[in-house]
Amino acid sequence: MPFTSLVARLPFPSAAVQRAVGIAAVLAQALIGVTGSIVRVTGSGLGCPTWPQCVAGSLVPVNHPGIHALNQWIEFSNRMLTGVVIAVAAIAVLTAWRVQIDHPSRKRLVKLAWTMPGGVVLQAVVGGMTVLAKLEWWTVAIHFLATTPLVWLAVLLLRAFREGDEPARPLVPAAGRGILVALAVVMWLVLAAGTTVTGAGPHSGDLNTHRLALPVETLAQVHGGLLVLYMLLLAVFGLQLLRVGAPKGLWQRYTAVWVVALAQGGLGSLQYALGVPEAMVSFHVLGAMTVIIATATLWTGSRDRGPVVSLTAAPKEPALATA
Numbered sequence: 001m002p003f004t005s006l007v008a009r010l011p012f013p014s015a016a017v018q019r020a021v022g023i024a025a026v027l028a029q030a031l032i033g034v035t036g037s038i039v040r041v042t043g044s045g046l047g048c049p050t051w052p053q054c055v056a057g058s059l060v061p062v063n064h065p066g067i068h069a070l071n072q073w074i075e076f077s078n079r080m081l082t083g084v085v086i087a088v089a090a091i092a093v094l095t096a097w098r099v100q101i102d103h104p105s106r107k108r109l110v111k112l113a114w115t116m117p118g119g120v121v122l123q124a125v126v127g128g129m130t131v132l133a134k135l136e137w138w139t140v141a142i143h144f145l146a147t148t149p150l151v152w153l154a155v156l157l158l159r160a161f162r163e164g165d166e167p168a169r170p171l172v173p174a175a176g177r178g179i180l181v182a183l184a185v186v187m188w189l190v191l192a193a194g195t196t197v198t199g200a201g202p203h204s205g206d207l208n209t210h211r212l213a214l215p216v217e218t219l220a221q222v223h224g225g226l227l228v229l230y231m232l233l234l235a236v237f238g239l240q241l242l243r244v245g246a247p248k249g250l251w252q253r254y255t256a257v258w259v260v261a262l263a264q265g266g267l268g269s270l271q272y273a274l275g276v277p278e279a280m281v282s283f284h285v286l287g288a289m290t291v292i293i294a295t296a297t298l299w300t301g302s303r304d305r306g307p308v309v310s311l312t313a314a315p316k317e318p319a320l321a322t323a
Contacts, residue, residue: 010098012099015312030151030154048075097110138212144285148188151296164306170303171301173244180302186233190227194288196223250302271284
């Protein structure tokens with residue numbers, strides 16, 4: 001393929017570059033969710049009331065009756081950040097592709113890399129639908145939740161740069177793997193319940209947006225209850241690690257999950273007690289992204305795919321001697 005030959009001309013990415021690209025993918029996917037919360041709490045969700053244009057007839061903010069310039073620029077900046085996320089996703093694909101050219105067995109790495117630009121395009125479409133729907137609470141919830149698997153996949157991509165492609169060898173027993181699956185499922189239920197609290201809460205993104213007509217107190221209790229269930233599953237998973245004598249690296253990942261989960265629970269409780277101040281909403285979203293990253297890191301650390309073979313370029317074949 002012509003494009004493959006162009007990619008092959010790129011320098012082979014060093015181990016440090018591969019790691020940096022993986023980290024950039026994780027940060028980009030997580031931060032776009034955080035900046036989206038800033039748009040919401042500042043009431044800037046309809047600062048650019050059309051899509052893909054900002055206002056009718058212009059891709060960039062212009063003076064518009066009834067829309068404050070600051071709100072326009074906050075929303076427009078969030079849209080522009082999507083361009084940065086796309087750039088990072090493209091670099092991830094090129095990096096993985098260049099690695100595979102020298103190491104053809106690295107097909108899984110390339111597949112994971114392609115989820116980054118694919119997911120960003122899907123997110124852009126969902127974001128456009130959210131704007132066109134005038135920020136109906138359920139569209140905002142879908143927009144946020146669509147980001148969460150991309151953060152998870154970015155963590156898997158980061159790990160793939162640093163591991164082999166052998167069949168996954170579990171480091172925990174079958175019961176532990178089942179608990180880990182349940183932990184991931186409950187984590188997403190916690191996130192989904194959090195979007196309902198937001199949907200009924202005071203930060204709609206725009207004053208004229210319809211809200212979820214359910215008691216915030218009840219929704220917050222459901223959200224908190226699911227977090228407690230998440231922690232109970234996490235505790236049971238720890239018993240499984242004790243049972244098998246898990247390696248130090250897996251215990252470190254497990255401890256990190258506890259730290260971020262407890263911090264997120266404490267932050268959510270404080271946020272609720274203080275009446276949901278704007279700044280704390282964005283910190284809570286940042287905490288949610290951190291929980292996803294930590295849980296995904298625990299997931300990847302619970303199995304072994306063998307040593308990585310693609311941190312250096314493949315040896316060049318010696319040129320044939322000429323007569």
